[in-house]
Amino acid sequence: MKKALLDTNIVIHRETSKIYNHEIGQLFKWLDKLKYEKYLHFLSIDEIRRHKDPIVVKTMEIKLESYYQIKHAAPFGAEISKLSDEIDKTSNDQNDSRILNEVYEERVEILISEDRKLHQKAERLGISERVFTIQSFLEKATAENPELVDYKVLAVKKVDFAEVELTDTFFDTFREDYKGFDKWFNKKANDPCYVCYNDSVLTAFLFVKIEDDTENYSDIFPGFLKKKRLKIGTLKVTGNGYKIGERFLKTIFDNAIQYKVEEIYVTIFDKRPEQLRLIDMLEEWGFVYHGIKQTENGDEKVYVRKFGKNLPANVNYPKLTFPFFSKATDKYIIKIEPQYHTELFPDSINTKEDETKYTENEPHRNRIGKVYISHSQDRHLKPGDVIVIYRIGETTPKKYSSTVTTICIVEKVVAKFDSFEDFYTACNKRTMISKEDLRIKWWEKFPRNKPFVVNFLYAHSFPTPKPTLYDLNRLGVIPDMYNMPLGFIKLSNDQFNTLVKFAYKKK
Numbered sequence: 001m002k003k004a005l006l007d008t009n010i011v012i013h014r015e016t017s018k019i020y021n022h023e024i025g026q027l028f029k030w031l032d033k034l035k036y037e038k039y040l041h042f043l044s045i046d047e048i049r050r051h052k053d054p055i056v057v058k059t060m061e062i063k064l065e066s067y068y069q070i071k072h073a074a075p076f077g078a079e080i081s082k083l084s085d086e087i088d089k090t091s092n093d094q095n096d097s098r099i100l101n102e103v104y105e106e107r108v109e110i111l112i113s114e115d116r117k118l119h120q121k122a123e124r125l126g127i128s129e130r131v132f133t134i135q136s137f138l139e140k141a142t143a144e145n146p147e148l149v150d151y152k153v154l155a156v157k158k159v160d161f162a163e164v165e166l167t168d169t170f171f172d173t174f175r176e177d178y179k180g181f182d183k184w185f186n187k188k189a190n191d192p193c194y195v196c197y198n199d200s201v202l203t204a205f206l207f208v209k210i211e212d213d214t215e216n217y218s219d220i221f222p223g224f225l226k227k228k229r230l231k232i233g234t235l236k237v238t239g240n241g242y243k244i245g246e247r248f249l250k251t252i253f254d255n256a257i258q259y260k261v262e263e264i265y266v267t268i269f270d271k272r273p274e275q276l277r278l279i280d281m282l283e284e285w286g287f288v289y290h291g292i293k294q295t296e297n298g299d300e301k302v303y304v305r306k307f308g309k310n311l312p313a314n315v316n317y318p319k320l321t322f323p324f325f326s327k328a329t330d331k332y333i334i335k336i337e338p339q340y341h342t343e344l345f346p347d348s349i350n351t352k353e354d355e356t357k358y359t360e361n362e363p364h365r366n367r368i369g370k371v372y373i374s375h376s377q378d379r380h381l382k383p384g385d386v387i388v389i390y391r392i393g394e395t396t397p398k399k400y401s402s403t404v405t406t407i408c409i410v411e412k413v414v415a416k417f418d419s420f421e422d423f424y425t426a427c428n429k430r431t432m433i434s435k436e437d438l439r440i441k442w443w444e445k446f447p448r449n450k451p452f453v454v455n456f457l458y459a460h461s462f463p464t465p466k467p468t469l470y471d472l473n474r475l476g477v478i479p480d481m482y483n484m485p486l487g488f489i490k491l492s493n494d495q496f497n498t499l500v501k502f503a504y505k506k507k
Contacts, residue, residue: 001035001036001037002034002035002036002037002109002110003036003037003039003068003107003108003109003110004031004036004037004038004039004108004109004110004111004112005039005040005041005070005099005102005103005108005110005111005112006038006039006040006044006067006111006112006113007044007099007111007112007113007114007115007118008044008047008048009113009114009115009273010024010027010112010113010114010134011040011044011048011060011067012048012051012060023134023135023138023238023274024134026134026138027112027134027137027138030137030138030141030142033141033145034141034145036109036110037068038066038067038068039067039068039069039070039108040064040067040068040069040070041069041070041073041098041099041102042069042070042071042072042073043073043095043098043099044099045064045069047092047095048060048064049061070102070107070108073098073101073102074101074102074104074105074107075105076098076101077101077104077105079104079125080097080100080101080104080125083097083121083124083125084097087121093117096115096117096118096121097121099111099113099118100118100121100122100125100127100131103122103127103130103131104125104127109130110130110131110132110137111130111131111132112131112132112133112134112137113131113132113133114133114134114273114276114277116276116280118131119131119133129425133273133277134273135277139243140428144428144435156194156195156196156204156244156247156248156251157194157195157196158192158193158194159192159193159194159195160189160190160191160192160193161185161186161188161189161190161191161192161193161207162189162190164193164195164202164205165202166182166185166186168202170201170202170203170205170236170238171185171205173236173272173274174234174236177269177271177297178297179296179297188207191207193205193206193207193234194206194207194248194251196244196247203237203238203244204236204237204238204244204245204248205234205235205236206232206234206235206248206251206252207232207233207234207235208230208231208232208233208251208252208255209230209231209233210228210229210230210231210255210259210261211228211229211230211231212228213226213227213228215229219293219294219295220267220290220291220292220293220294220302221291221292221293221294222290222291224265227261227262227263228259228260228261228262228263229261229262229263229264229265230252230255230256230259230261230263230264230265230307231264231265231266232252232264232265232266235248235266235268235278236274236278237274237278238274243367245277245278245281246281246367246368246369249281249285249368250368250458252264253322253323256307257323260308261307261308262306262307262308263304263305263306263307264287264304264305264307265290265302265303265304265305266282266287266302266303267293267300267301267302268300268301268303269298269300269301270301279301279303282303282305283303284319285305285319285320285322286305286319286320286321286322287303287304287305288303288304288305289301289302289303290302290303290304308324309324311324312326313325313326313384314384315329315383315384316383316384317383318383318384318409318410318411318457319411319457322368322409322457322459323409323457323459323460325384325386325407325409325459326384327493329382329384329385329386330381330382330385330386330490331385331386331387331388331490331491331492331493331495331496332381332385332386332387332388332488332489332490332491333387333388333389333390333404333477333478333488333489333491334372334374334387334388334389334390334487334488334489335390335392335484336372336389336390336391336392337392338391338392338393338394340433341389341391341405345370345389345405345406345458345461367430367458368457368458369411369430369455369456369457369458370408370430370431370455370456370457370458371426371427371430371431371453371454371455371456372387372453372454372456373427373431373433373438373442373451373452373453373454374451374452374454374487374488375442375445375446375449375450375451375452376452376486376487376488377487378487378488379413379415379452381410381413381454381488382410382413383410383411383412383413384409384410385409385410386407386408386409386410386496387407387408387409387410387454387456388404388406388407388408388491388496388499389404389405389406389407389408390402390403390404390405391403391404391405393469398469399468399469399470399473400468400469400470401468402468402469403466403467403468403469404462404466404467404472404499404503405461405462405466406458406459406460406461406462407459407460407461407462407500408456408457408458408459409456409457409459410454410455410456411455411456411457412454412455413452413453413454413455414426414452414453414455415452416450416452417450420438420439420443423438423442423443423450423451423453424438424439426453426455427453430455462503462504463503463504466503467499467502467503469484471502472499475495475498475499475502476495476498477491477495477498477499
């Protein structure tokens, strides 16, 4: 059997009587399904026995027997020893390196930890693909083993607060962090929020609030200038492998565009792994630390993201200014078969498609980041370029059933791979194509012309009705509607602007 080494923070959250991290149950369920033996390092056991809470120690002593133990540390390799000497400052840091060394020396297949420093070390050592957070392991497990998924995740839905069960244990951490949380929640009975359920169990919750320039920010330091803002009022996502966090980010950005705000901000504690993961995700998408908000519950951290189409777009790192793009970049149309289209772009569904087939129970549906795989000789796309998605029609005449649906932004292009496994890793979780099909239909199809991968960000969906191939022909975007060019069809700025104006005018 395969061996999974669990860090101290994972086991303590699993075995203590009060569960704060609801993803733990899913993690252990998947470890069992995938036939992993669960291991603890003797250093983790020593750390548990030194825990400040005697009740935790007493509880854990009984439960430790259910884990396999690594009783003898693997010898340090030269590279990890050098890294430890360079960056480890405390005995805990050194212990983390010793635990990580078990993966580095291949004594265990994987390590699961919520420790950010440990993941940074794994990245430097080149073994990050074998070191997981709970969320990243669940995402990998569900993407690679769809036949083992025995529960259904419903789409993100917009409901009123009153439709959400306040007594759900999902809200226990909010009750602990914020005095009067229940009273505040009940006052919001008629306000909208966004939720996601997993087998009728609440797994994600989002509330956003639009604030004008009269809002009082006297408790935020440094102070805010007067602006129209979107506040992420309440946000929690438990890890379920379905990338709901990114789906919520898309919702946040869509609201920010709709209400024409100049800034988005959030106030958040950094007490728990789930909060730290949210902070990591927000920073990845352009939020920066601003300061603190003083409350009766303690100081919260404040993260801010400037927002608006008049701000300069970051061409090299499009996530930081998503969903905006630079007008100066190149623009292309790419074709996507209908069986792939709505799986990847659920917000761009055609009016004649069955929406019930596209609930967000796959990671690739919820990700803002997608991949496009191609054998084209045109491999000169670059970060910041704009891609317009053309959905090939299913019925004749194609000139009316084929439509342009979506605007995307190129994040990066990976043109060469050393092996199929490298290619699969680049595609995995961002596409619906199975591993077998990736091998047979893409990697092995043209032995002398291996595929390349374009990573792009799903930015905007055109309003319905969407421009058809017939419209593209009339507008001069596609001159010959009966012989669509292969590969990436480059658009001039005038063609792109004409298309966008037409698409939104039709609304």
